[in-house]
Amino acid sequence: MKKKYWLLLTLVFAMSMVLAACADSTSDSGGEKDSGSDSDDKSEAKADEPQKGGTVTYAFTQPFQGLLDRGLYEGEDDDLILNFMTEALVDTNDELLPEPGMADYEVDEDANTVTFTIKDGIKWHDGEPLVAEDMAYAYEVIAHPDYEGSRYSNVAMIEGAEEYHQGKADSISGIEVKDEKTLVLQLTDVAPNTIDNLWSYPMPKHYYEGIAVKDLPESDQVRKNPIGTGPFKVKNIVPGEMVELEKFKDYWQGEPYLDGVVYKVIDASLAAGALEKGEVDIMKIPSSQYKEIKGIDNIELHEEAALSYNYIGFKFGHWDKKEKKNVMDNPKFQNKKLRQAMSYAIDRQGMLDSFSNGLGELIEAPMPPVSWAKVDDSELTTYDYDPEKAKQLLDEAGYKDVNGDGWREDPDGNEFTVNFDSMSGSDISEPRAQYVLQNWQDVGINAKLNGGLKEFNLFYDTVEADDPSVDTFMGAWGLASDPDPTGLWTETDLWNYPRWVNEESDKLIKEGISDKGFDRDYRVEVYGEWQKLVNEELPMIFLYSPVDVYAANKRLQNVHTNSFTSQVDTHLWWVTDAGK
Structure with a gap:
C-alpha cells in the first residue's frame, strides 16, 4: 500500500481494457480481400499468434x-519495476477483488486463521523453490523492531506480531509453517478485509540470510542483485x-514471450517524441501531453x-519515531476556517x-469515484472555487492585513507566510x-515556494521527515483494492504525512473493519460518516482523482490495463516484429 506516489491501496469496480491486435485492420485494408489463397490465410493467422x-x-x-523488494519499496518509481519481477500469494483482479495468486488460501472466521497453500513449480530467480518459510520470513522482517518501512499495519493482525514488534518476544507466535508449501496464520481477529489487507509478498529467506533487518534496504541483494518470482528477472541496473x-524461463505460469523489458527513466517533456519515434513502447503519459500523444498514429491509448x-x-x-505515532504539535493550521x-x-x-487536459474528477473526500x-x-461540503468566500473566512478567523502591505497577518498580528512544497519532473x-x-x-x-521544486525522492524524504520548513505540500496517493483508510489516516500510520490525529476518525476507521463490517452496507455507512468528518475537518485540500492514460506502441500486443495497473500478465506480452 500504494512513497509515495503509488503505494497503498483502494477501491473497487473499475473499467478494464484489452489492447486489440492490429493485424485485422491491416489485412482488411480498403475493405478488399485477395482471392483467398492458402498462403494469405496462413500469413494472417500467423500474424494473430503470439x-x-x-x-x-x-x-x-x-x-x-x-528499493527492489516489495516489503521495502516506497513509491511508484520502484513499484513499476517490481511489477515485472515479483508476485504475491494473493492477486487483485479486474474488479479489484482478491483472488488466488501464487497460493490458494482459506479463511476460517470461527478459528481466526488464514491458511496459504503455495502452488507447484514456483521458483525464485536464483532457481530456489518458493517455500512457506519465505512468507513467514517476510512477516518477521516487517514486524521486526528495526524495520523502518510502512507495512506493519499489514501484519499487525497476526497473533504475537505486536509483542515481537515491541521487542518483547523473539518470534511471532501466530505463524505456523506446517510444511514447505503450507503456512497457517493465527490472527487476533478476522476482519472483513483481512485478505485484502494481509501482506502476501514473500521474501527470499535463503537469499537474505545473514543480513540484519536494519541493513536490508541498503544491501546488494536489494539494490544491485534483487530477485523475485515474476516473469522477468533483473539483468542490469x-x-x-x-x-x-530478461525473461525468467522457469516462470511458473509459462515462459514469457518477450526476451526482456527495459525500464527507462525519461524526461517527461520528451514523452510524446519518444513514443512517436518508437524509443518507448509503453508508459503512463503525462496528462498535459494527452492531446499531442492522442494524435500519434503508431500509438494506442488505454484510459x-x-x-x-x-x-x-x-x-x-x-x-514520533520512538512511540511510532503522529503527534499534532504544530499550531499553524489548527484553525479550521483557515484551512477551509x-x-x-x-x-x-x-x-x-x-x-x-481535464482528465479527472474533482473530489471532496479521499475516496476516488470508482470506490464502492x-x-x-451531495452529502459533503463542496469546496468550489470562491475567492470571496475564502476572504470572508480568513477575516472571520482573524487573518487580516493590519499593516497595509497587502498580506494578511495572523490573529496575533504577526507576519503570516505559507511555504508550499511541490515536486519537479514534468x-x-x-x-x-x-x-x-x-x-x-x-x-x-x-504564499511562496519552499526552496524551489524538489526532485521526486527528495520531495517525499523532506515531507516524511517533517522538515520544519514544510507548511503545505502537493502530493498524490495511489490506493489498494479495499477502501479501509488504515495506512494513511490513523495516529500510528507513518504515511499520514499531514500528521493529523483525530479520535473520531480513528474510531470510524476501526469500526469499518469490525465484525459488523462483514455487512458491506454497514461498511458503506461507516465510511460515509468518515468521509463527512474528513470533508468537514479538511486536514488536506482534496483536488481530484485522475484518469490514467497508458500509451502503448501498436507493435506491443496483449497489453491489459485496469484501474490498478498497466502491467497485468506481462508474461503474455508479445511484439509483432519479434525476430526482425
Whole structure:
C-alpha cells in the first residue's frame, strides 16, 4: 500500500481494457480481400499468434530509488519495476477483488486463521523453490523492531506480531509453517478485509540470510542483485536511470514471450517524441501531453479511472519515531476556517483543465469515484472555487492585513507566510505550483515556494521527515483494492504525512473493519460518516482523482490495463516484429 506516489491501496469496480491486435485492420485494408489463397490465410493467422522474442521499453518520468523488494519499496518509481519481477500469494483482479495468486488460501472466521497453500513449480530467480518459510520470513522482517518501512499495519493482525514488534518476544507466535508449501496464520481477529489487507509478498529467506533487518534496504541483494518470482528477472541496473530485465524461463505460469523489458527513466517533456519515434513502447503519459500523444498514429491509448487522488496537505505535527505515532504539535493550521478558506481559494477545476487536459474528477473526500465506498457529493461540503468566500473566512478567523502591505497577518498580528512544497519532473510542475501560489496570493496569503521544486525522492524524504520548513505540500496517493483508510489516516500510520490525529476518525476507521463490517452496507455507512468528518475537518485540500492514460506502441500486443495497473500478465506480452 500504494512513497509515495503509488503505494497503498483502494477501491473497487473499475473499467478494464484489452489492447486489440492490429493485424485485422491491416489485412482488411480498403475493405478488399485477395482471392483467398492458402498462403494469405496462413500469413494472417500467423500474424494473430503470439511470437517469441523481442524486447520492449517501459518508461517512467521520475528517477527510481532502487528499493527492489516489495516489503521495502516506497513509491511508484520502484513499484513499476517490481511489477515485472515479483508476485504475491494473493492477486487483485479486474474488479479489484482478491483472488488466488501464487497460493490458494482459506479463511476460517470461527478459528481466526488464514491458511496459504503455495502452488507447484514456483521458483525464485536464483532457481530456489518458493517455500512457506519465505512468507513467514517476510512477516518477521516487517514486524521486526528495526524495520523502518510502512507495512506493519499489514501484519499487525497476526497473533504475537505486536509483542515481537515491541521487542518483547523473539518470534511471532501466530505463524505456523506446517510444511514447505503450507503456512497457517493465527490472527487476533478476522476482519472483513483481512485478505485484502494481509501482506502476501514473500521474501527470499535463503537469499537474505545473514543480513540484519536494519541493513536490508541498503544491501546488494536489494539494490544491485534483487530477485523475485515474476516473469522477468533483473539483468542490469543503472541506479536511478534504467533497469534491464530478461525473461525468467522457469516462470511458473509459462515462459514469457518477450526476451526482456527495459525500464527507462525519461524526461517527461520528451514523452510524446519518444513514443512517436518508437524509443518507448509503453508508459503512463503525462496528462498535459494527452492531446499531442492522442494524435500519434503508431500509438494506442488505454484510459482508466485511477485508484488515486491528488491533494494539498497541511503539516500539523511530526512523526514520533520512538512511540511510532503522529503527534499534532504544530499550531499553524489548527484553525479550521483557515484551512477551509485556503481550499475555497484554489481553482481546482481550472487546475485540472489547464494542466491535465481535464482528465479527472474533482473530489471532496479521499475516496476516488470508482470506490464502492464513495459517498455522494451531495452529502459533503463542496469546496468550489470562491475567492470571496475564502476572504470572508480568513477575516472571520482573524487573518487580516493590519499593516497595509497587502498580506494578511495572523490573529496575533504577526507576519503570516505559507511555504508550499511541490515536486519537479514534468513540464507542468513549475506552472502548476505557481498557479496554486497565485490563487492563495489573490486572497492575501503570502504564499511562496519552499526552496524551489524538489526532485521526486527528495520531495517525499523532506515531507516524511517533517522538515520544519514544510507548511503545505502537493502530493498524490495511489490506493489498494479495499477502501479501509488504515495506512494513511490513523495516529500510528507513518504515511499520514499531514500528521493529523483525530479520535473520531480513528474510531470510524476501526469500526469499518469490525465484525459488523462483514455487512458491506454497514461498511458503506461507516465510511460515509468518515468521509463527512474528513470533508468537514479538511486536514488536506482534496483536488481530484485522475484518469490514467497508458500509451502503448501498436507493435506491443496483449497489453491489459485496469484501474490498478498497466502491467497485468506481462508474461503474455508479445511484439509483432519479434525476430526482425
